Amino acid sequence: MHLNDEEQAMLAGKYGKAKQWAIDHQLKVGSFFDATDMVSVSQAHMMADPESVGEAGVHFMESIANDGGRVAIPMITDPRGVDLNYYHPLGQTEGMANIERRFVAACESIGIMMTNTCVNYQTIMPPLLGDHVAYGDTGVVIYSNSVCGARSNFEGGPSALAAGLTGRTPRYGLHLDKNRQATKRFQVTSQPSELTDWGVLGAVIGRMAGSYWEVPVIEGIETVPTSDEMKHFGAAMASYGSTPLFHIVGITPEANDLAAVGGTALPSVKITDNDLSALRSDFGGKGDRPDVVVFAAPQLSIVEMEQVTKLVDGQNLKIPMIVCTSPQTYGDAKRMGFVSKIENAGGTVLEGTCFYQQGAREIGEANGWVRLLSNSAKIVNILGGYGYKPALASMKDCVAAAIEGKIN
Numbered sequence: 001m002h003l004n005d006e007e008q009a010m011l012a013g014k015y016g017k018a019k020q021w022a023i024d025h026q027l028k029v030g031s032f033f034d035a036t037d038m039v040s041v042s043q044a045h046m047m048a049d050p051e052s053v054g055e056a057g058v059h060f061m062e063s064i065a066n067d068g069g070r071v072a073i074p075m076i077t078d079p080r081g082v083d084l085n086y087y088h089p090l091g092q093t094e095g096m097a098n099i100e101r102r103f104v105a106a107c108e109s110i111g112i113m114m115t116n117t118c119v120n121y122q123t124i125m126p127p128l129l130g131d132h133v134a135y136g137d138t139g140v141v142i143y144s145n146s147v148c149g150a151r152s153n154f155e156g157g158p159s160a161l162a163a164g165l166t167g168r169t170p171r172y173g174l175h176l177d178k179n180r181q182a183t184k185r186f187q188v189t190s191q192p193s194e195l196t197d198w199g200v201l202g203a204v205i206g207r208m209a210g211s212y213w214e215v216p217v218i219e220g221i222e223t224v225p226t227s228d229e230m231k232h233f234g235a236a237m238a239s240y241g242s243t244p245l246f247h248i249v250g251i252t253p254e255a256n257d258l259a260a261v262g263g264t265a266l267p268s269v270k271i272t273d274n275d276l277s278a279l280r281s282d283f284g285g286k287g288d289r290p291d292v293v294v295f296a297a298p299q300l301s302i303v304e305m306e307q308v309t310k311l312v313d314g315q316n317l318k319i320p321m322i323v324c325t326s327p328q329t330y331g332d333a334k335r336m337g338f339v340s341k342i343e344n345a346g347g348t349v350l351e352g353t354c355f356y357q358q359g360a361r362e363i364g365e366a367n368g369w370v371r372l373l374s375n376s377a378k379i380v381n382i383l384g385g386y387g388y389k390p391a392l393a394s395m396k397d398c399v400a401a402a403i404e405g406k407i408n
Contacts, residue, residue, distance in 0.1 A: 001170070018068060021064070021162075042131055044164035046164065047078040049080060053099065053103055076112070078357075080353050112164065117328065132151045139297075186218050199233065199375070208241075219249045247263075284392060289407075290319055292369045293398050295308060296355040299354060305333040312399060321346070321402040373392075373401055374393075374398065
């Protein structure tokens with residue numbers, strides 16, 4: 001890889017041990033992916049929940065801080081694993097909370113802003129068309145690449161941290177024009193009507209695409225989706241297919257038409273009702289009694305918080321219901337009365353966390369939860385691996401199940 005004078009100085013240790021580690025890490029990653037040089041990035045976003053970080057990860061972050069590490073660009077964080085204002089009732093331990101506290105302190109000491117959100121494109125500072133960034137969370141990356149037209153690969157925690165420290169990342173993958181062209185073409189034959197429909201459609205396309213290096217282009221979407229619909233669509237696609245970029249013809253910024261993303265010569269695959277029904281059939285059925293209802297993955301927007309509040313509508317919940325939202329949205333939702341209305345009904349609103357990153361297995365075991373219901377196609381895909389039997393339903397049906405004690 002070619003390194004400029006500043007990067008060479010970082011590698012030589014002239015800017016301290018932390019930057020030396022960071023540029024060395026990036027050099028190794030870039031060489032693996034055949035990058036020729038680095039590209040400057042405007043923001044970095046790091047996933048680092050305590051479940052994945054552990055004691056070793058905390059020691060590592062503390063060493064970066066002790067070596068004088070300081071971020072060179074705005075750097076923000078994914079959801080935390082512990083809402084430090086509410087964790088004992090969930091069955092989370094003091095040990096989990098202490099790892100969280102130490103990790104947060106280390107991050108803050110090097111200048112990372114603890115935004116604790118996977119929907120920063122809805123709450124913080126959305127990247128712009130052509131903006132090179134270094135983002136970690138899969139839902140963040142696919143939305144930013146596809147809907148915003150920014151440029152990021154899936155950055156692992158150390159790689160995102162390295163980008164924050166150096167202000168650059170290896171120029172490979174989706175930072176290159178050639179890798180943003182469509183490789184698979186899909187035709188939608190049935191229009192999604194609500195958030196779960198969008199999630200199911202994204203999941204089906206993700207499974208059919210099947211690789212990080214495939215770029216789906218989608219035709220047949222008749223109306224412009226909302227931000228929340230695109231959020232669920234992309235999060236599911238990334239979860240089921242490791243997909244970091246999609247195009248929707250006439251809607252997403254790089255796909256004014258099929259030719260703009262090189263899709264005209266690709267064979268078209270139809271997404272049928274049978275495809276959508278087959279995916280839904282993997283997740284629960286009517287009449288089942290869930291142990292817990294979860295709204296998370298991705299965190300809820302202020303619009304979704306209002307929707308849940310209206311569906312609760314002063315009733316009492318028979319089944320525990322957990323709602324995860326960003327700290328930015330939480331403040332607004334509290335001011336608008338949404339948090340109190342959900343909690344008065346018996347629900348729990350968590351700030352700055354996401355359920356599957358919270359030690360979901362331990363929470364389930366502590367509370368005796370096995371049957372979990374959600375409107376998120378992403379979270380039901382993940383939680384089967386944590387000992388749950390997940391079911392999928394619309395937001396309306398999820399809230400109704402929490403109120404009535406069964407899936408309608």
